[in-house]
Amino acid sequence: MSAPVEAQDASKWYGEVLGLNGFSASFGSGITGLVGPNGAGKSTLFKCLIGQLRVDQGSLRLLGEDPWNNVDLKRRLGYCPESNQLYGWLTAETFVEALLRLNGVKPPDARKAARESLETVGLTAAKDRKLRTFSRGMRQRAKLAQALAHGPEVLILDEPLSGADPVARVQILDTIARFAHDGGHVLMSTHVLYEVERLTKNIVLIHNGKSIASGDVQAIRALIDAHPHAVRIATPAPRDVAQALAGLDHVASIEFPTPAEVLVRTRKPDAFYRDLPGIVLDRGLDVRGLESPDDSLEAVFRYLVG
Amino acid sequence: MDVLLSVRQAGVVFFLTLRYLLTTRRGIATALLGGLPFLLAVALAIGRVGTFDILLFQTLMVPLFLQVVLVFVTLVLATALIREEIEDTTIHYLLTRPVSKPAIALYKYAGYFVAMLVLLVPPLCLAYVVTQGYARDPLGADLDVLAAFLATTVLGGAAYGALFTFLSVLLRRPLPAGLLFGFVWESIVGSIPGDVPKLSIIHYLKSILKDIVGVGPLSSYPTDISAGVAAAVLLVFTAVALVLALVVFQQSEFKQKA
Numbered sequence: 001m002s003a004p005v006e007a008q009d010a011s012k013w014y015g016e017v018l019g020l021n022g023f024s025a026s027f028g029s030g031i032t033g034l035v036g037p038n039g040a041g042k043s044t045l046f047k048c049l050i051g052q053l054r055v056d057q058g059s060l061r062l063l064g065e066d067p068w069n070n071v072d073l074k075r076r077l078g079y080c081p082e083s084n085q086l087y088g089w090l091t092a093e094t095f096v097e098a099l100l101r102l103n104g105v106k107p108p109d110a111r112k113a114a115r116e117s118l119e120t121v122g123l124t125a126a127k128d129r130k131l132r133t134f135s136r137g138m139r140q141r142a143k144l145a146q147a148l149a150h151g152p153e154v155l156i157l158d159e160p161l162s163g164a165d166p167v168a169r170v171q172i173l174d175t176i177a178r179f180a181h182d183g184g185h186v187l188m189s190t191h192v193l194y195e196v197e198r199l200t201k202n203i204v205l206i207h208n209g210k211s212i213a214s215g216d217v218q219a220i221r222a223l224i225d226a227h228p229h230a231v232r233i234a235t236p237a238p239r240d241v242a243q244a245l246a247g248l249d250h251v252a253s254i255e256f257p258t259p260a261e262v263l264v265r266t267r268k269p270d271a272f273y274r275d276l277p278g279i280v281l282d283r284g285l286d287v288r289g290l291e292s293p294d295d296s297l298e299a300v301f302r303y304l305v306g
Numbered sequence: 307m308d309v310l311l312s313v314r315q316a317g318v319v320f321f322l323t324l325r326y327l328l329t330t331r332r333g334i335a336t337a338l339l340g341g342l343p344f345l346l347a348v349a350l351a352i353g354r355v356g357t358f359d360i361l362l363f364q365t366l367m368v369p370l371f372l373q374v375v376l377v378f379v380t381l382v383l384a385t386a387l388i389r390e391e392i393e394d395t396t397i398h399y400l401l402t403r404p405v406s407k408p409a410i411a412l413y414k415y416a417g418y419f420v421a422m423l424v425l426l427v428p429p430l431c432l433a434y435v436v437t438q439g440y441a442r443d444p445l446g447a448d449l450d451v452l453a454a455f456l457a458t459t460v461l462g463g464a465a466y467g468a469l470f471t472f473l474s475v476l477l478r479r480p481l482p483a484g485l486l487f488g489f490v491w492e493s494i495v496g497s498i499p500g501d502v503p504k505l506s507i508i509h510y511l512k513s514i515l516k517d518i519v520g521v522g523p524l525s526s527y528p529t530d531i532s533a534g535v536a537a538a539v540l541l542v543f544t545a546v547a548l549v550l551a552l553v554v555f556q557q558s559e560f561k562q563k564a
Binding site: 014019044047050051052053054069071072074075077078079081083085086087089098099101102103104106146 | 314319322325394400402405406
């Protein structure tokens with residue numbers, strides 16, 4: 001069985017600007033995170049997948065079909081756009097119900113399904129409110145509700161967490177996770193990197209319209225083994241900590257970014273994390289906190305694109 | 307093709323469009339504009355203008371209603387159908403449903419057409435009633451005048467709407483082109499000799515008025531086209547403009563806003 005999304009050298013031009021530049025990737029089942037900075041081509045890719053843009057070169061397939069002007073394919077997909085614009089003059093329930101009816105669902109069933117979908121995203125209490133009165137987080141959930149309501153096979157979510165408050169984020173993430181658990185495929189883009197990692201290990205990194213890395217987060221992390229891994233240690237005695245760690249052969253450099261911190265760069269993060277507790281106990285070091293600014297996709301991405 | 311499904315989908319888009327055009331702030335603004343003929347008739351009656359009769363009604367309605375209100379209302383409504391949804395990025399909600407793009411455009415146009423009639427027909431009828439009442443003429447005495455203006459409203463609304471819908475899918479900024487056509491070209495074309503006036507919508511609307519109304523300000527309008535032929539031309543024009551709009555929309559791509 002082919003992957004839900006298959007792209008082979010897909011390119012898309014906007015005049016002289018390249019939105020997608022020979023993009024090749026295969027997005028497997030479950031949840032795949034598409035990560036890249038603004039202008040990387042994420043939204044262009046999504047618009048091609050939902051059939052609103054046509055690739056100029058190469059091929060792009062969603063569930064084995066060409067999405068361009070493919071009316072039947074749209075029954076199988078749910079799309080959550082990045083923009084927060086909605087039909088503000090409609091209530092949440094009317095909005096979802098109307099779109100369900102466009103999917104061919106009969107009115108009584110559409111109303112029921114709309115209510116269920118709104119309940120899934122935690123908007124039952126607000127279902128009779130006009131969408132223009134919704135907060136950003138509520139709008140995100142309303143968008144997700146309309147994408148889910150007709151039971152699609154694939155969810156394509158463009159920045160679904162953007163602007164969402166903490167409560168909305170949790171609800172959105174839970175909803176996405178449940179959808180994938182029930183057998184659905186999800187392709188989502190986001191800048192909230194740690195939340196992508198919370199949801200999935202399948203990541204595709206995109207930059208300048210190209211896929212620059214894909215696979216398991218840890219596998220991608222392994223690609224940057226040549227680049228020292230940074231660890232920030234909070235301590236009132238930074239020089240003592242630095243002295244203790246300087247002897248390790250895999251420590252590449254030590255800095256003091258603040259009077260109460262040590263920044264260590266190590267070529268072998270696994271060994272570092274394994275050895276550190278012992279060193280701290282043996283030397284009686286006062287370590288108040290440990291953080292790795294590198295242990296995130298953002299750092300992986302920065303390393304890969306230079 | 308599932309006809310029942312298409313009908314249901316048409317109903318959804320039609321009523322969504324109608325509701326948007328009539329119940330939002332846009333609808334209120336265009337309703338006020340559409341009500342100008344009625345407001346003018348009331349003003350003339352209140353001002354006890356001595357010569358206010360069906361002839362003055364026609365003299366005022368041709369420039370005011372036909373050449374300003376009709377054009378402006380159809381331009382505002384038709385450009386909101388698709389272009390505004392594209393700019394607002396709400397079009398994605400419709401385009402990611404199992405409905406073809408031409409079908410969406412057609413259903414929206416149907417919603418526009420009914421909205422246009424709702425906004426323009428009642429004030430026109432009421433203006434006629436006020437005119438006849440003030441002039442103490444029976445309501446049925448000049449029904450040919452009312453019928454002629456209603457016919458031009460229907461046919462002009464359809465034609466202008468189709469043209470502006472086509473402009474709105476073709477151009478990123480349809481309003482300037484629409485204003486140029488509606489208020490510049492349509493105004494000056496009648497002054498150009500020869501067959502050039504036939505390249506306007508207003509020429510055929512005036513031809514209808516001249517043919518149906520026995521005595522009026524357009525009695526000397528330079529046209530030999532009958533109302534039937536003028537109506538046919540406008541219907542063909544509407545159909546062609548709509549088909550062009552559907553074809554262009556089918557091939558349109560919707561890129562991310564900068």
